[in-house]
Amino acid sequence: MAGAAVLGRLTWQLCEVAELVEETPQVKTLVLGAPDWPGHRAGQHVDVRLTAEDGYQAQRSYSIASAPEEGRLALTVERLADGEVSPYLADVLVVGDKLELRGPIGGYFVWDGEEGGPVLLVGGGSGVVPLMAMARHHAALGNGTPMRLLYSAKRLDDVIYRKELEELAARGDGFEAFFTLTRDQPEGWQGFGRRVDRALLAKVGWPAADDPHAFVCGPTGFVEAVASALVESGLSPGRIKTERFGPTGG
């Protein structure tokens, strides 16, 4: 065992940026080459660490967007104007650069697909990223689990993965996607145009009697409002998993 990594302990590893995909003007997907990647579960995240020349370090968590089956590691990053890390990841990083990360991390906000019962995914802004991993995992599994995504964004231009989500929903394998635009709705918009509240959740989600699993991810205020509304509508709190990101997400 001499020289072997300590069993199970997270370690930082260097990954090379293999591809950059512009999802929206503010959001990029980083596809990373990670030769020692042990694989991950849908909903897990990684920690990314940047080190300045003077040794100053900044560390942030980013959700994994790719499905476990894809054999690649994709992170989707939203550029926050006053952020310390995200502007670097979104603007400065080029293909071939190296990035220090550790993961996969987490086991709480995870959907493996064997839990049974319908699934409700509720995402606010870039909170859709770990939910996208779940939607992609759902498509790869192909077991027909009923899964609905309610995705709230400010404007249509801010919607990440829109084309792919519509394609996934068109497969007819149990996945449905609903969009709500809270600030601007383009002419002829067929989706919702309001904040996520109890009434909208009742329209899109599953009745409490179906005992659905719910995954809610987004900014702290969004997550807490949605989780409270779900509890008020009778969902079991133990079935509601939340993941918040705040200003430190930058």
Next chain:
Amino acid sequence: MQDMRLDGNAAAGDLEQIFAFEVTTAIGTCANCGAVGAVGGTNVYAQAPGIVVRCPACEGVLIRVAHDGDSRYWLEMTGVRSLEVRR
């Protein structure tokens, strides 16, 4: 403060670095109020020099983690009465 609040998922990397197993699914009991729940469902404040994990029921401090950015971590868990780990 509400907008600064994260959850146990945000502390998962540092906790796993210390414990060497996935911690967010472990079930903790709050020493202050007795509430029981998964570490992933706690409230986390990461703006301090370290990370402060608080009980979502009573906001009592459960765990504090600090590290020197190199090889040392400090862990204080007097707010956790017990931790149930499933492996």
